[in-house]
Amino acid sequence: MAAKEVSACLIVIGNEILSGRTKDANLAFLAVNLNEIGVRLREARVIPDIEDTIVDTVNECRAKFDYVITTGGIGPTHDDITADAMAKAFGVKIGIHKEAYDRLLRHYGDPALFTPARQRMARIPDTASLVDNPVSVAPGFQIGNVFVLAGVPMIVEAMFHSFKHRLVGGTPVLSRTVRTSLPEGTIAEPLAALQSRYSDLEIGSYPAFRQGKISTGLVLRGTDAIRLDQGARELVGILAGMGGEPDLLEA
């Protein structure tokens, strides 16, 4: 079976991430959950709330990757400009989406609470389809191969599960991790030799400092479980022979 890669790019829209005030918590969730359905996160960009930047970045990325996911900027305040930017990127109009409007009206109940600002959250670009928001109702949307989500992690997670069936994935990437007490510099040469014997796998080496001790995490990635297990066992053998106390994990 030939592995087919389906790629995705995440665009994090938000001054609050770029200022260092808020730490992004969506990249890791999306990376892991996309991979489970055979979609590989190949790039992520963090960009400011500037319309031209959003338009240019979306247009570049939607041409380059199979799927694009954006987070942030779809709330009720003046700095929520993502929906308008998407309409501009796709060259379509934007207006009140009846289904989105009805959902929000039902949610707020009292029309007095359904302020003009909240009504803005029903503005969806033409040709887009809604992405359900089981947490706080205000929907995201899909336009072309771009999925536009909220920024709050709890909502991102719920939205992801509500649209993931629309994604057509390829072959998921599997991994094995081998931890060793040896530092990178000691194992680099046998590791490079292993990598050249297993060119179908991607072997990454990550130094770690825990409780004042250096160790190394070696991650083997690939789409063929048999090859992965073979490579991982071989690596464990090499490290054991060097006194590296290897520890194999199934992920």
Added chain:
Amino acid sequence: MAAKEVSACLIVIGNEILSGRTKDANLAFLAVNLNEIGVRLREARVIPDIEDTIVDTVNECRAKFDYVITTGGIGPTHDDITADAMAKAFGVKIGIHKEAYDRLLRHYGDPALFTPARQRMARIPDTASLVDNPVSVAPGFQIGNVFVLAGVPMIVEAMFHSFKHRLVGGTPVLSRTVRTSLPEGTIAEPLAALQSRYSDLEIGSYPAFRQGKISTGLVLRGTDAIRLDQGARELVGILAGMGGEPDLLEA
């Protein structure tokens, strides 16, 4: 005094971030510390350990921003390809840098420990200058307006402090934060009106869910402290009048 913006872009190089295995911890540190010296982080990209991607991304970003900082991929293992990619991006040769080599040799002491893999860490592109690594010796480097750092946060922080005097900053962005118990949808309209009266400030609105309660963080950013204080006090007045229990923070 006219505010002058000096921009930076961060390029995070690493499959381990894109796979969701490791969470980036450098963006927030760099954003805050760059801003203190008047350099504004305007974009961040997370890219895989693929040479062509690194080359293209660096060349795009170094033309677009005043400074570029990269993290990751300068260790001793086969997957550490950043230095070679930088040489390719700048069209220069790469070879053993004598000063880097001497530092590493002194550090490892015993020439037997200074393995060929570790000697790779002394390979620096021609025309680059070293960036000191007070933690683990193996240096980063500066080439043109690009600063190439390690990926481990402790080393990134130490390297940043060792090269930050080389950056020529503009006007730092200051901020004030006002927290309110009111949800975004309730305050969106007066907030938009305030933003239009203070077009020299950038007002961001960030919903938060804490202990099951919704609240909103409003962040005013700008380069003029007097205008910021004025805008923040006005916002506090508006929110107090709406029963929003505003709380003003000096950052």
